[in-house]
Structure formats: structure tokens, C-alpha cells
Amino acid sequence: MRWLVDNFDTVLDLTGTHLYLSLLPLLIGLVIAVPVGSIIRASRWARRLTLVVASIAFTIPSLALFVTVPLIAGLRILDPLNVVIALTVYSTALLIRAVPEALDSVPPDVVDAATAMGFGRFRRTVTVELPLALPVLTAGVRVVAVTNISLVSVGSVIGIGGLGQLFTQGYQRNFPDQILAGIIAIVVLALFFDAALYLVGRLLTPWTRTRRSGGSRVVTERSAAGEPT
Amino acid sequence: MSIVSDAVAYILDGANWSGGVGIGTRLLEHAWYSLLAVVISAAVAVPLGLAIGHRRRGEVVVVGLVNSLRSLPTLGVLTFAVLALGLGLVPPILALVLLGIPPILAGTYAGVANAPATVVDAARAMGMRERQVLFRVEVPVALPLILGGLRNATLQVIATATVAAFVNLGGLGRYIFDGLALYSYDRVVVGAILVAVLALVADGLWALAVWASQPGTGRLRRTPRV
Numbered sequence: 014m015r016w017l018v019d020n021f022d023t024v025l026d027l028t029g030t031h032l033y034l035s036l037l038p039l040l041i042g043l044v045i046a047v048p049v050g051s052i053i054r055a056s057r058w059a060r061r062l063t064l065v066v067a068s069i070a071f072t073i074p075s076l077a078l079f080v081t082v083p084l085i086a087g088l089r090i091l092d093p094l095n096v097v098i099a100l101t102v103y104s105t106a107l108l109i110r111a112v113p114e115a116l117d118s119v120p121p122d123v124v125d126a127a128t129a130m131g132f133g134r135f136r137r138t139v140t141v142e143l144p145l146a147l148p149v150l151t152a153g154v155r156v157v158a159v160t161n162i163s164l165v166s167v168g169s170v171i172g173i174g175g176l177g178q179l180f181t182q183g184y185q186r187n188f189p190d191q192i193l194a195g196i197i198a199i200v201v202l203a204l205f206f207d208a209a210l211y212l213v214g215r216l217l218t219p220w221t222r223t224r225r226s227g228g229s230r231v232v233t234e235r236s237a238a239g240e241p242t
Numbered sequence: 243m244s245i246v247s248d249a250v251a252y253i254l255d256g257a258n259w260s261g262g263v264g265i266g267t268r269l270l271e272h273a274w275y276s277l278l279a280v281v282i283s284a285a286v287a288v289p290l291g292l293a294i295g296h297r298r299r300g301e302v303v304v305v306g307l308v309n310s311l312r313s314l315p316t317l318g319v320l321t322f323a324v325l326a327l328g329l330g331l332v333p334p335i336l337a338l339v340l341l342g343i344p345p346i347l348a349g350t351y352a353g354v355a356n357a358p359a360t361v362v363d364a365a366r367a368m369g370m371r372e373r374q375v376l377f378r379v380e381v382p383v384a385l386p387l388i389l390g391g392l393r394n395a396t397l398q399v400i401a402t403a404t405v406a407a408f409v410n411l412g413g414l415g416r417y418i419f420d421g422l423a424l425y426s427y428d429r430v431v432v433g434a435i436l437v438a439v440l441a442l443v444a445d446g447l448w449a450l451a452v453w454a455s456q457p458g459t460g461r462l463r464r465t466p467r468v
Contacts, residue, residue: 077434
């Protein structure tokens with residue numbers, strides 16, 4: 014802990030790089046996955062194909078992707094852009110599965126009602142389905158944010174910046190305090206963004222609060238009834 | 243693209259497969275680390291998920307635990323564990339177990355807690371004990387989600403087991419780290435391809451298990467005649 018306090022400026026500096034490398038891919042992933050996910054939802058085979066491609070993308074180890082992206086994209090091996098591209102692949106792969114699932118969670122009556130009121134497909138998706146899909150979508154975004162923040166640190170073994178540097182340096186110098194500082198910083202950062210996204214999700218969907226309190230009441234009644242005698 | 247074709251040629255050359263540092267050994271090492279980590283993760287996470295899921299309370303605990311564990315950086319845990327415990331099999335397995343627990347715990351909890359309430363209540367009304375309700379009703383219904391959690395864990399563990407080579411253990415990560423050190427990127431791609439193939443094979447096996455475990459389809463067990 015002492016090391017963390019003494020070197021707070023260094024840690025803060027690395028945190029900036031770390032956030033840039035982990036959250037930019039999340040944003041790009043969202044920009045790709047929301048429209049594409051909404052479109053492929055209509056056809057079953059497109060959905061299945063995306064599922065297969067996304068699963069294959071996941072089997073590639075992050076480390077391997079960090080070093081093969083420069084070969085394919087023609088960048089230098091130490092270019093931070095490699096990590097951004099690699100993490101964008103993972104983020105998109107996760108989100109492109111989450112978007113159709115989130116849209117599935119929208120009650121069909123509401124969708125039918127919108128159609129009956131004369132909403133076209135585009136307007137219905139953007140103004141009715143996507144807002145109602147937000148609670149499930151937020152859950153997916155939170156997973157991606159936490160995963161990315163934790164995954165960027167792997168890039169440090171090939172010399173990419175960010176808090177992972179504390180691991181490789183601490184390991185080479187045989188200095189556990191530095192590694193511990195890195196672990197603490199990453200966990201705090203991940204949990205902070207997890208909580209922040211949760212709050213943003215709740216603020217954007219004020220209608221879920223009333224529904225949720227109703228839902229939990231049902232659960233308590235049921236579990237009270239189901240208590241063993 | 244010659245790097246990729248060089249890598250494929252290296253893998254297809256039978257001479258590179260044998261011996262103590264051949265592809266065969268590295269594949270077995272990698273599979274062994276992964277298997278060990280997934281089995282230990284499951285031994286921890288499945289009972290925990292069953293217990294919390296059966297009570298249908300404590301979702302906050304599960305979500306909190308899963309998120310905190312998911313945010314733990316594997317490389318940090320690994321390097322810290324090596325400095326604390328010394329080199330050997332324990333630090334990488336520990337780091338991989340912590341990686342494998344969240345998906346298994348989340349899947350097991352979600353599967354059991356979301357078993358249809360009417361079915362569970364019916365089982366109780368028929369006089370089943372809590373243990374019977376759990377193992378004869380909730381677990382069979384939850385099996386696809388439990389196995390799905392194990393599938394995700396396996397995928398992540400196999401992909402991440404490459405970092406074991408960072409602290410001079412074996413496994414397919416050796417190709418990646420040795421290739422990086424020697425600036426021979428075709429060797430790096432060899433590692434990447436082999437890990438992806440191993441992960442795809444394991445994923446295929448799990449997909450089959452999930453398919454077979456769908457309740458009421460008679461794929462795993464013949465459905466009783468009504």
C-alpha cells in the first residue's frame with residue numbers, strides 16, 4: 014500500500030492510458046454492434062452465423078491477438094492502436110450477441126402496439142425497442158467494460174502502456190507491492206465503471222424502478238410460501 | 243501473409259510434433275493446466291451457485307462476487323502469486339481458477355434460481371425434501387445453463403492459459419513468448435492458431451453436452467412415458 018501512496022502520480026498517469034485503451038474499444042463496439050445487432054435480428058441464419066463467428070473470435074487468446082493484429086493491420090508491434098483493435102474485436106463479439114438478446118426481452122405486446130400505431134420498422138426499433146431493451150443491454154455493456162479493463166493489462170507483456178506495466182515491472186524487480194498496487198487500481202477502476210454504468214442504466218430507464226419493486230414483492234411472497242415446514 | 247503460411251507449414255511438419263518441446267507436449271501441457279483449473283473452479287463455484295440459487299436470495303452477493311472476480315487481472319494475480327509462492331504449477335492454476343469461477347457461478351446460480359417456480363412448488367407439494375427438490379428438479383432444469391457456464395469458463399481458461407508461459411511454465415504460450423523474444427512472429431502465430439484450435443475443439447464438446455442436456459428432450463435420459 015505504501016508504494017501506491019508514494020507513487021500515486023505514476024499510477025494516475027497509467028490509469029489514464031489504461032482507461033483510454035479499455036473504454037475506446039467499448040465505444041467502437043457499441044457503435045458497430047447496436048445497428049448490426051438490430052438488423053441481423055430479423056433473420057435466423059444471420060443471427061446463427063454471427064453467433065458462430067463471435068464464438069470463434071473469443072477462442073483467440075488476447076495475447077495472440079495483440080501480436081497478430083499489427084501483422085494484419087500493418088502497424089508497429091508497440092502501437093497502442095493494436096490493443097484498441099484487438100479489444101474492439103472482443104467487445105463487438107460480446108455486444109453483437111447481447112443486442113439481439115436485449116431486443117428479445119422487449120414485451121411483444123409493446124412491439125405489436127407500436128406496429129399497430131403505424132410505426133415503421135426503423136422508427137419502432139429506435140424509439141420503442143432499443144429504449145426498452147436498455148436494462149438487458151446495460152448488463153452486457155457492464156460485462157464488456159469490466160472485462161476490457163481487466164484484459165488491457167495483458168498488453169503489458171508486449172510493452173503496451175497502462176496499469177499492466179506495474180505487473181511486468183514489479184515482477185522483473187521482484188517487488189510484490191507494485192503488483193498489488195496494480196491489482197488494486199484495476200479492481201477499483203473496474204468496479205467503479207461497473208457501478209457507474211449500472212447507475213446510468215437506471216437513470217435512463219426510470220420505468221423499471223416501479224416494475225422492479227413489484228417484481229421483488231412477488232418473489233418474497235413466493236419464497237415465503239415455499240419455506241419448508 | 244507469409245507469416246501465417248510459415249506458421250501453418252510449421253504446424254503441418256510432423257518433425258515439430260515430437261519430443262519434449264514439441265507441439266504434442268505443449269498441447270498436452272496446455273490441456274492439462276486448463277483441465278485442472280476448470281475442475282477446481284467447478285468444485286468451488288457449482289456447490290456455491292447451487293446453494294445460493296436454491297434459496298433464491300442473495301443475487302446481490304452473486305453479482306458482486308462475480309463482478310469483483312471478473313475484474314481481477316489474471317496477469318497481476320499470476321505475477322503476484324509467483325513472487326509470494328515461488329515458481330511452479332500453483333500460481334498459474336490459482337490465477338486460472340479465479341478466472342474460471344465467475345462464469346460457472348453465474349451460470350449455476352441463474353439456472354437454479356430461474357427454475358420455474360410452479361415446478362419447484364409442485365415438487366415441494368408432492369412431499370420432496372429440499373435436497374430432492376434441488377437435485378431431482380432444479381438441477382436437471384438448470385443443467386443447460388450450468389454446462390453453459392462451464393463452457394464459457396473452459397473457453398476463457400484455455401485462451402488465458404497462455405500467460406502461464408510468462409512465468410516460464412510450458413503450454414502453448416511458450417510459442418508466443420519465445421516467438422516474441424526471438425522476433426520470429428511466425429512462431430507467435432503458431433501458438434495463436436494452436437490455442438484457437440484447442441479452444442474450438444473443447445467448445446464443440448461442450449456444445450454437444452449442452453445440446454444433450456436440454457431437459458424434456460430425451461437426449462440425455464429417456465423421457466418417462468406419460
